[in-house]
Amino acid sequence: MQKRQFNRAPAMRDVAQAAGVSAQTVSRVLSDHPNVQEVTKRRVLAAVEELGYRRNNTARALVTGLSRTIGVVTLATNNYSRSSLALGVELAAREAGYAVNSVTSNLSTQGLTEAVSRLVQQGVDGLIIAAPLQEAARRVREITARIPTVTTDGSSGMSDELVGVDQESAVVLATNHLLGLGHRTVWHVSGPPEWSDAASRLDSWRRALEKAGREVPPELHGDWSPESGYRSGLILGRMPDVTAILVASDEMAFGVIRALTELGRRIPEDVSVVGIDDIDLAAYATPPLTTVRQSFEDTGRRAVFHLLEQIENPEAEHTHQVVEPTLVIRKSTAPPPSV
Amino acid sequence: MQKRQFNRAPAMRDVAQAAGVSAQTVSRVLSDHPNVQEVTKRRVLAAVEELGYRRNNTARALVTGLSRTIGVVTLATNNYSRSSLALGVELAAREAGYAVNSVTSNLSTQGLTEAVSRLVQQGVDGLIIAAPLQEAARRVREITARIPTVTTDGSSGMSDELVGVDQESAVVLATNHLLGLGHRTVWHVSGPPEWSDAASRLDSWRRALEKAGREVPPELHGDWSPESGYRSGLILGRMPDVTAILVASDEMAFGVIRALTELGRRIPEDVSVVGIDDIDLAAYATPPLTTVRQSFEDTGRRAVFHLLEQIENPEAEHTHQVVEPTLVIRKSTAPPPSV
């Protein structure tokens, strides 16, 4: 009489029995331990093959305390930066033999703490938080106290774990490009201020203008969406002395361009527009968008590497590298109209 | 002498001890079992609070055989459909109290089987495969034999688990819109043939033209990328009798529009262009893109619901619903130029 083995997945002891060895030996073979005879190893592997055995990661995780899984928190909006960062994390994690557990959240303190909580409870070995924490920072820190954590947005005050792109130089590149073309000054459509990337772009833009001795016009606020860019564009397009606009994301830049076009202002003849990100569609805007490339996919990858360092070598000092962005000049920028 | 309790996360027995009850009682309280005295419950919850206890999901999964995690396989390319589907899955899973484990793959049989394998080994309760399986179907089926699985691309031959959008009517909507404007026929830039969505769009386009008694021109093949749309556009733009183009995705449509614009063909005065998907940027194309809306986020959500039904009620019959797409008319379509 069998013991309801009917449809159960084979366990290690089934393999052991089939190979005529102990479970421990099977474990050793599968973990590539050195001291196993070649013959035994072959017998075990044959049994594994025959039974279609797969090691149960849950059981492994329980006894080793390591799940080889990392958790990722992103915001629940489908924009380019989110998805390409997630993709980068995914790819890098896979290469390193880690699985990825992802959770989305809104911007609220409650949402973020819940998201992090969930992942911790799932037993992840480390965490990547790709969202501005702000007031949630303190509670999140408590929850993640025992777990290596990397944040990709600096607003959290967890700055020692930050991984990002050099926003300052991104903006300086763009601003100087426009000033270099002869524009008197550069207007700015910024991202939502709770994102540290947006905040530091705003900041750097101001400083770049000041440094060049130009007038600093008031900024307009967007929320990363093309709609918000469109609304800003409707305002800027009505102001005749606006000849150059730096938009904090390509997606908003599409909205700005649309609004300007509807108002009859030609790009780049009347107004120059520069975006940031270099999304796939930027080259296919009308006109093709001049922008500052920063690879979110790469940021995701680096976040993973940084995290794995912390996981596998917790004692060491970890410096956070910053990546240099590059300016991609297309057709949306030109010298200002001669007066 | 303590037993290296130094920095260990508290376990259930720690809570039990603190509350002066057995571990089983703690378990019962946390699982909302009915037969626990109010007083006891309060004492347990107080201890949980005090120690900052979180239930270990790994241990639960091991003993219950359920991880409350679902696995998602997507392709490793960052396009709109992938990311919004993933987002939909994410959100729906969270609402249902499930975690999401995501893996990306390439299109190869090996890549796909490995991806699925990984997830199975991670111990997911169910699988969503958002990639065309094709020849991988057989091996994947073997691997997922014991696990509920939903595919969102029909090319797999696992059709009984399919969840999707009615591609036929999407294309008919678009084609008839163009014919209704007076175009003699409609050209088509298709997606990669290994995607069943692309294949059925191609098919439906042909049949729609035949049914209307129109000439069926040869189709051009793209790969979902804006670049491929651009290349197709460079060809179509040189053919003076092309006045209406149905593009199998909005992202490719951006490329087509760019190419046509560069060749001096005005949209929609000279050529009408219709996309499919209604991505966020479609409304901000130049001109705003007429397209057929189909919500990938929604497809993701429905895939989850469908999967959870299978998980929680394996015996029942599960019919796969199909969603009706809607035509969104913007500015990229108009009657053909009068000759």
Next chain:
DNA sequence: TACTAATCTGTTATCGATAACAAGACTAAC
């Protein structure tokens, strides 16, 4: 030869929870 060291394999305890069973206290019904 004898004694140490290195290889190989097996046994037992353990990770942190839940399932299944058991037992005591109390209530209800005859």
Next chain:
DNA sequence: GTTAGTCTTGTTATCGATAACAGATTAGTA
């Protein structure tokens, strides 16, 4: 007052692996 039934709690076995220890065999060396 006994018996059965409900409510509440505890005890033990178990999920599937690995760690730690231990025993047996072989090899190496004084």
